[in-house]
Amino acid sequence: MPQLTALHVYPVKSTYRLSPDSARVEPWGLAGDRRWMLAGPTGRAVTQRDEPSLGQYRTQPHPDGSLTVTDPSGATIRVPVPGTAAGDQAAQGDVFGTLFPAVEAAKEVQVWFAERLGDVRLLHLEAPATGRQIDPEYGRPGETTSMADGYPLLLATTASLDALNGHLAADHPDGDRRAEPLPMERFRPNLVVSGTEPWAEDGWRRIRVGEVVFRVVKPCGRCVVTTTDQETGERRGPEPLLTLGRRRRFGKKLVFGQNLIPERPEGSVGDVLGTLRVGDEVTVLEEGPRPRPDTRR
Numbered sequence: 001m002p003q004l005t006a007l008h009v010y011p012v013k014s015t016y017r018l019s020p021d022s023a024r025v026e027p028w029g030l031a032g033d034r035r036w037m038l039a040g041p042t043g044r045a046v047t048q049r050d051e052p053s054l055g056q057y058r059t060q061p062h063p064d065g066s067l068t069v070t071d072p073s074g075a076t077i078r079v080p081v082p083g084t085a086a087g088d089q090a091a092q093g094d095v096f097g098t099l100f101p102a103v104e105a106a107k108e109v110q111v112w113f114a115e116r117l118g119d120v121r122l123l124h125l126e127a128p129a130t131g132r133q134i135d136p137e138y139g140r141p142g143e144t145t146s147m148a149d150g151y152p153l154l155l156a157t158t159a160s161l162d163a164l165n166g167h168l169a170a171d172h173p174d175g176d177r178r179a180e181p182l183p184m185e186r187f188r189p190n191l192v193v194s195g196t197e198p199w200a201e202d203g204w205r206r207i208r209v210g211e212v213v214f215r216v217v218k219p220c221g222r223c224v225v226t227t228t229d230q231e232t233g234e235r236r237g238p239e240p241l242l243t244l245g246r247r248r249r250f251g252k253k254l255v256f257g258q259n260l261i262p263e264r265p266e267g268s269v270g271d272v273l274g275t276l277r278v279g280d281e282v283t284v285l286e287e288g289p290r291p292r293p294d295t296r297r
Contacts, residue, residue, distance in 0.1 A: 002282035004209055005158065006184070006192035011059040011067055012122075013037035013147045014047040016230070017185065018059070022277040025212045025262050028128040028144045029152035030190055031272075032061050035128065036079075036105075037147040038113065038120045043094040043102075045147065046120050048225045053233045054117075072233070077112045079105055082124050093123050095147060100125070100132040123147075129271070134261065138217040143261060151259035154220055155201065156189040163198035164256065167243050178239045185230040186240070187222070187256055193282050201258045203290040210280030212273055214260040221253030249294045 008017040013034045024031040038046040038054070048054050056072040065081040082088035082103040093102040102123040104110065113120050125131050125147055134143045134151060145152045165181040172179035184192055191209065193201075204216040222244060229236050244254035262273050 002157075002193050002195040002284075004191060004276060004278055004280040004282060005194045007276060007278060008185075008188070008190055008192070009033045010188065011036060011061055012057065012069070013045060014051075014054040014225075015057040015059055015069075016055055017188070018061075022275055024275050025153075025273045026128070026271045027152070027262060027264065027273060028131075029146045029148060030276075033153075033190065034146040034148045035125050036067065037093065037095075037123055037125075038117065039091070039093060039102075039123050040121075041119055043092045043099070043123070045093065045095045046117070048228055049223060051117060052228045052235055055228060055230050056233045071116055077109060079109050079122065082106060083126060091121070091123055093125070093147065095132065095149065098132055102126065102131075138259075139261060151217065152262060153190040153214070153260040154188070154257050155191040155193060155214075155216070155260055156184060156187050156257040157196050157198075157201055158184070158192060158194040159196045159198045160201065160256065161187075164240060164243065164247075167247050168239060171243055171246070178237060178242070182226075182240055183230075186226050186228070188225065188230075189257055191260070191276070195282075199290070203287045204258065204284055205288045206263075206284075206286040207260075208283040208285055210274065210276050212276060213263040213265075213285065215263060216258050217261050218259045219250060219253065219255040220257040220259055222256050226256070247293060247295065250291055251294070255293070 007023050008019050009030050011032055058070045060068040067079040068076055070076045082105050084090050089104040091102045091104050093100050103126045105122040110121055128146050132145050134145055169179050207214055226240055227235050248255045
């Protein structure tokens, strides 16, 4: 039986992960996941695509919603939750061209980040329920997400990672650094599932994880962030993008992992749809045909 073996939450987009044993599921993702992000002057998200060292910033959430952020040198700052009702500056965030209302963190927080990362601002998603609409090709009316790239949650399987690492070893000679197996953290999933066949998730359409049901709506196209060592912040060369290009190209996308949208249980109200726990069983409720990757290139 497939099983949930890890949970990951990223309080500030593109920063270091938290790996709790359990997490509440909200309509727009795991509680506390990517409710903050750094942005440039126009509101465009600043991520590890732009600045790999972001992965070395660590966050500690507090019960009141505030964060303590620690930079790579060990310096820290406490970040209170901003709000327009309290007079904080409204802003417009931009993730891949999708614009949404946000709020700027306090001035001293902005100064702290600017001293380290240049012309950036820390933004908070004040109202995820009305913030970023999901692409209507895949989402239903009223479905929203956080400051994640496009969807509430990302799932990956250990069997598919093992298969990808097998391809890396087969494609590169012994001693070649590019043959080194990759850890799951390179792909920054929210849910990690074990006990499947490699690439089984390509055919999933609806699944239940513990007490929560998800639609499996779209494979995840990968980018340069997967080449970044999440422990050191270093770019490590062209893998896994080279191997994904040879083995996992679907149209213009190099694919690893699947995007999820949680379903609201009938009759439920409020922001909590259920709780996930490491060790939960994963049940495939609906399947569809598995697309064939384009290996002609």
